[in-house]
Amino acid sequence: MVKARASILIDRPPEQVFGFIADDFVDNYARWSPEVKQLEALTPGPLGLGSRMRQVRVDQGRRSESSFKVTAFESPQCLEFAESTDLFRTGYWLAPAGGQTRLEFGFELRRLELYMRPFEKLIRVAIQDGAQRVVRNIKTLAERELATEATE
Numbered sequence: 001m002v003k004a005r006a007s008i009l010i011d012r013p014p015e016q017v018f019g020f021i022a023d024d025f026v027d028n029y030a031r032w033s034p035e036v037k038q039l040e041a042l043t044p045g046p047l048g049l050g051s052r053m054r055q056v057r058v059d060q061g062r063r064s065e066s067s068f069k070v071t072a073f074e075s076p077q078c079l080e081f082a083e084s085t086d087l088f089r090t091g092y093w094l095a096p097a098g099g100q101t102r103l104e105f106g107f108e109l110r111r112l113e114l115y116m117r118p119f120e121k122l123i124r125v126a127i128q129d130g131a132q133r134v135v136r137n138i139k140t141l142a143e144r145e146l147a148t149e150a151t152e
Contacts (some may be wrong), residue, residue: 018076
């Protein structure tokens with residue numbers, strides 16, 4: 001199993017940050033994770049526990065498709081996903097920190113295919129770098145766009 005965690009402080013309250021991540025997930029996910037080339041909601045209505053999606057990604061030049069579902073949805077503190085075959089799990093955890101939000105993002109690759117095992121160290125580095133990039137991107141987007149909403 002390969003795990004990565006990254007956290008960052010965002011200068012907005014948890015309710016706003018959670019809304020940016022969860023309520024607008026279908027629109028915003030590819031913006032903070034540019035490897036996502038296509039995201040399709042497979043269940044109607046707003047994102048919630050049990051919602052299912054399908055994504056197409058290009059990571060390190062490798063195209064992949066996967067389906068995943070929401071396994072935890074607790075506004076404004078937790079949003080978690082699991083891939084349909086449990087290949088990966090990912091989550092966003094939010095906590096108040098003064099007038100800010102501490103965002104933690106985690107990713108778990110639950111198993112490595114045999115042909116990938118010689119590259120495990122490189123995979124770990126790439127996944128950790130990706131986790132750090134995700135939280136930085138969310139911070140930049142949320143602070144800029146939620147500030148704009150507050151002044152409108």
